[in-house]
Amino acid sequence: MGTTDYEHRTFPAADDAATRAWLQAETQGFHEPRLGDKTVDVSIANMVNDAQQLTGVYAVDRPAESLGADYPVATFASFERTLNVGGPELLPAHLISAVTVRPTHRRRGILRRMMTDDLERARAAGYAVAILTVSEATIYRRFGFGVATWVHSVSVATDQRFRLLTEPKGRCELVDARDLQTLGPAIFAGFHERQIGSVDRHARYWGRISGVDGEKGEPDATIRGALHYDDDGAIDGYVTYKHSGWDATPHRLEIVDLVAQNHDAYLGLWQLLGAIDLTEIVTYAAAPADDPLRWAVGDWRLVSTTSVDDWLWLRVLDVVAAFEARGYVNDGQIVFSVDDALGHAEGTFRLTVSGGRASVERDPDAAADVRLDASVLGSLYLGGADPVVLAAAGQLVELTPGAALRLRVLLAASGPVYGITHF
Numbered sequence: 001m002g003t004t005d006y007e008h009r010t011f012p013a014a015d016d017a018a019t020r021a022w023l024q025a026e027t028q029g030f031h032e033p034r035l036g037d038k039t040v041d042v043s044i045a046n047m048v049n050d051a052q053q054l055t056g057v058y059a060v061d062r063p064a065e066s067l068g069a070d071y072p073v074a075t076f077a078s079f080e081r082t083l084n085v086g087g088p089e090l091l092p093a094h095l096i097s098a099v100t101v102r103p104t105h106r107r108r109g110i111l112r113r114m115m116t117d118d119l120e121r122a123r124a125a126g127y128a129v130a131i132l133t134v135s136e137a138t139i140y141r142r143f144g145f146g147v148a149t150w151v152h153s154v155s156v157a158t159d160q161r162f163r164l165l166t167e168p169k170g171r172c173e174l175v176d177a178r179d180l181q182t183l184g185p186a187i188f189a190g191f192h193e194r195q196i197g198s199v200d201r202h203a204r205y206w207g208r209i210s211g212v213d214g215e216k217g218e219p220d221a222t223i224r225g226a227l228h229y230d231d232d233g234a235i236d237g238y239v240t241y242k243h244s245g246w247d248a249t250p251h252r253l254e255i256v257d258l259v260a261q262n263h264d265a266y267l268g269l270w271q272l273l274g275a276i277d278l279t280e281i282v283t284y285a286a287a288p289a290d291d292p293l294r295w296a297v298g299d300w301r302l303v304s305t306t307s308v309d310d311w312l313w314l315r316v317l318d319v320v321a322a323f324e325a326r327g328y329v330n331d332g333q334i335v336f337s338v339d340d341a342l343g344h345a346e347g348t349f350r351l352t353v354s355g356g357r358a359s360v361e362r363d364p365d366a367a368a369d370v371r372l373d374a375s376v377l378g379s380l381y382l383g384g385a386d387p388v389v390l391a392a393a394g395q396l397v398e399l400t401p402g403a404a405l406r407l408r409v410l411l412a413a414s415g416p417v418y419g420i421t422h423f
């Protein structure tokens with residue numbers, strides 16, 4: 001069966017039969033249990049809230065016994081959220097999610113067709129970048145996506161050795177975690193507007209992190225919550241967490257979500273977690289790579305990194321718009337040449353930065369200082385990945401000596417590049 005035996009349909013998420021069937025197919029693609037009616041209702045309300053555009057791919061010829069004609073063999077969703085690129089404005093980004101292809105139809109080019117069509121629509125709609133978070137790190141590079149932010153999974157020993165060297169300002173208080181469904185978005189907004197690499201969250205987050213709509217579609221009563229208040233009594237952070245149960249030793253807490261608008265809130269919430277009795281370890285799967293906690297505790301060895309995980313993958317669709325939107329801390333000029341199999345970022349570009357703002361022009365006749373693939377450009381865009389390291393990895397070719405170092409200076413971000421939104 002070739003790709004011509006499929007019908008590709010793109011439609012807005014709605015409370016209708018097509019969206020219900022699409023959702024069940026997507027759920028199956030990620031090996032999750034078939035959804036009950038209530039969970040489907042909640043999921044569809046969230047997808048409608050996000051204004052998600054869904055693509056379903058339908059087999060034209062199929063055996064009578066196979067899943068129904070309205071049940072797609074492949075799913076793909078896209079929607080808009082802002083990305084903090086360190087510039088004066090949050091950048092509207094094209095988010096891609098829910099990519100699945102049924103095992104009996106895989107490796108026939110269905111993903112390639114869905115992705116290339118979607119990126120063309122996104123470019124035509126004026127998006128400067130497309131972003132996604134991935135199940136496997138082997139799939140999306142070929143489509144021009146590169147790892148742009150990453151996180152550490154940490155295990156923090158919170159036994160009697162745990163103490164902070166400096167007392168953070170403010171205070172913490174336990175709350176009913178379910179209240180975070182309504183309190184969370186405003187606290188997150190304060191984080192999002194300050195944090196380079198942050199992606200605004202989609203609707204599903206608030207039910208999940210508060211336990212109102214748990215991972216399995218039922219309320220998750222194990223989730224607990226706490227708020228951090230600044231010295232003026234304003235809420236500037238929260239954490240939700242759960243206990244691993246008495247059978248797992250050593251006893252541990254797992255952070256479900258931690259959002260801090262400033263360093264005092266971050267360390268204050270950790271101070272609270274470290275003070276919870278009857279637990280010896282706190283785990284967090286989305287800690288910043290440059291974690292201030294490691295420096296804040298009296299014993300460096302309390303914080304163990306168990307893995308370093310790619311988080312946001314970014315694809316530049318419009319080089320001029322993307323690089324003029326981001327922030328800069330150093331002035332300078334460089335010419336870079338991009339190879340892009342899909343064409344969107346292909347070309348030679350002159351980047352000139354003055355006073356924190358950039359102008360970018362396409363200049364086919366200019367002699368490039370560096371040459372790189374579109375996926376590498378995606379990794380460099382936010383300023384998280386280091387051009388010098390990428391040159392050492394053979395992923396960026398220096399055409400003038402020292403150009404990678406010049407690019408590092410020019411693309412340096414004003415702070416750590418990090419995000420805590422998965423989609």
Ligand SMILES: CC(=O)SCCNC(=O)CCNC(=O)[C@H](O)C(C)(C)COP(=O)(O)OP(=O)(O)OC[C@H]1O[C@@H](n2cnc3c(N)ncnc32)[C@H](O)[C@@H]1OP(=O)(O)O
Pocket residue numbers: 029030096097098099100101102105106107108109110111112113132133134135136138139142
């Ligand atoms: C943003 C997200 O939603 S991430 C979630 C991704 N989805 C999943 O992990 C669910 C399980 N996997 C799947 O549903 C499918 O296997 C998919 C979506 C990953 C791939 O779909 P397919 O239709 O088989 O991909 P398609 O045939 O278009 O392959 C395109 C290219 O990607 C390659 N490819 C596809 N899947 C993988 C993979 N898992 N690892 C490495 N390469 C892959 C193909 O070999 C092909 O390579 P080529 O460009 O050299 O020809």
